[in-house]
Amino acid sequence: MLMTDTTLDTNLRKYANLLVHIGVNITEGDLLHFTVNVTDDPNIRKLAHYTVEAAYQAGAKYVDVQWTDEVTSKLRILHAADDTLDYVPEWFIKKVESYAEAGVARLVTFGRDPQLFAGLDSNKVTTMQRAGRAATAYLVPKLIDENVWCGAAIATQPWADVVFPDLPADERVPKLWDAIFAATRVTEDDPVAAWKAHQQDLVNRGKYMTEKQYTALHLKGDGTDFTIGLPKGHVWSGGGSDHSSGKRFAPNIPTEEIFTMPHRDRVNGTVKATKPLSYNGNIIEDFSFTFKDGRVTGFEAKTGGDVLQGLIDTDEGAKHLGEVALVPHSSPISQSGILFFNTLYDENAACHIALGRAYAKTIEGGTEMDEDQFVEAGGNVSQTHVDFMIGNHDVDIDGITIDGEREPVMRQGEWAF
Numbered sequence: 001m002l003m004t005d006t007t008l009d010t011n012l013r014k015y016a017n018l019l020v021h022i023g024v025n026i027t028e029g030d031l032l033h034f035t036v037n038v039t040d041d042p043n044i045r046k047l048a049h050y051t052v053e054a055a056y057q058a059g060a061k062y063v064d065v066q067w068t069d070e071v072t073s074k075l076r077i078l079h080a081a082d083d084t085l086d087y088v089p090e091w092f093i094k095k096v097e098s099y100a101e102a103g104v105a106r107l108v109t110f111g112r113d114p115q116l117f118a119g120l121d122s123n124k125v126t127t128m129q130r131a132g133r134a135a136t137a138y139l140v141p142k143l144i145d146e147n148v149w150c151g152a153a154i155a156t157q158p159w160a161d162v163v164f165p166d167l168p169a170d171e172r173v174p175k176l177w178d179a180i181f182a183a184t185r186v187t188e189d190d191p192v193a194a195w196k197a198h199q200q201d202l203v204n205r206g207k208y209m210t211e212k213q214y215t216a217l218h219l220k221g222d223g224t225d226f227t228i229g230l231p232k233g234h235v236w237s238g239g240g241s242d243h244s245s246g247k248r249f250a251p252n253i254p255t256e257e258i259f260t261m262p263h264r265d266r267v268n269g270t271v272k273a274t275k276p277l278s279y280n281g282n283i284i285e286d287f288s289f290t291f292k293d294g295r296v297t298g299f300e301a302k303t304g305g306d307v308l309q310g311l312i313d314t315d316e317g318a319k320h321l322g323e324v325a326l327v328p329h330s331s332p333i334s335q336s337g338i339l340f341f342n343t344l345y346d347e348n349a350a351c352h353i354a355l356g357r358a359y360a361k362t363i364e365g366g367t368e369m370d371e372d373q374f375v376e377a378g379g380n381v382s383q384t385h386v387d388f389m390i391g392n393h394d395v396d397i398d399g400i401t402i403d404g405e406r407e408p409v410m411r412q413g414e415w416a417f
């Protein structure tokens with residue numbers, strides 16, 4: 001059944017409210033930078049307006065709305081001269097620098113077309129994206145660790161077309177909104193209260209795992225026999241982040257994970273992806289990685305192998321892991337059975353690992369370490385961070401204690417503690 005317009009309108013308001021109060025947790029005097037896609041769909045503008053309204057009502061001092069259109073990136077790759085694709089304007093860097101300095105809260109909504117760059121020269125795509133990331137890489141730790149930020153999805157036609165290809169075209173976007181509202185608990189009477197309880201549950205599980213200080217996790221399942229070493233002092237994080245001001249915010253809506261950093265040099269074995277990966281507008285399917293002493297030594301992929309190669313060639317850090325995350329198989333997204341072709345959603349359906357950058361907050365004292373100290377402690381440094389799913393109902397996970405004992409962490413995809 002399709003939602004009536006009134007239901008959609010009510011849910012858009014509740015969603016906007018959730019983004020403002022849980023996502024970036026706007027309070028008196030805050031500055032908000034809000035990025036939202038330009039589309040032909042009036043509901044997206046409605047959501048944007050409800051969000052701006054909720055932010056000012058919550059006390060925001062100024063809301064800067066940036067309308068973006070991802071098609072312009074595709075047009076650049078298609079029509080700009082090859083030797084200009086690595087150009088990054090000085091004013092772009094200054095802009096990002098000024099956000100970091102002003103302590104602006106950043107809210108980013110996206111409804112990316114998972115196939116935006118499909119069929120384009122992947123070298124050109126990588127060149128353009130690598131240049132953009134490299135130019136502002138030095139700001140990323142500050143933006144991630146010191147600024148309040150939130151990324152959340154919006155239902156767009158090109159995205160809905162990929163998720164629900166079998167539905168009539170005009171039913172796909174409403175169906176995707178339904179799925180977004182269910183996954184983000186917007187369908188509950190009081191989504192903000194529901195989120196606070198959910199966040200507390202994840203915080204408690206993170207505390208338990210942090211206190212355990214396992215030296216490694218061992219994952220076993222169909223095609224997977226994989227050991228992930230964990231560095232001394234690793235911290236399991238989840239249920240949102242705490243800003244230095246004491247304010248709790250939700251970098252990702254939805255979120256179902258607790259996560260920490262693997263030791264960059266202590267990862268061994270073979271791990272099979274349990275869902276396709278949508279990366280750079282391409283879809284990579286049926287793939288697995290082999291690691292030795294923390295480094296990728298080989299991979300197999302049924303489709304998208306060249307894209308995967310491009311990813312691990314980004315830099316040295318892209319050949320090592322920066323995150324391991326636990327998500328129960330009973331999460332609302334997993335239960336929906338929908339493959340979203342969007343990492344923010346699909347990563348919350350299953351346990352996952354990420355190639356690339358580790359988060360400073362996932363090790364004790366990490367935010368005070370310089371890059372050498374961080375690497376010395378087992379952290380990974382990279383321009384990229386790409387998550388892929390490795391969990392399902394077949395995967396068991398053990399924690400290995402400092403004495404070499406095994407304790408169950410997950411059984412058949414569910415928490416064992």
Ligand code: ZN
Pocket residue numbers: 257259323325347352387
């Ligand atoms: Zn994650």
Ligand code: ZN
Pocket residue numbers: 323354385386387
């Ligand atoms: Zn991640």
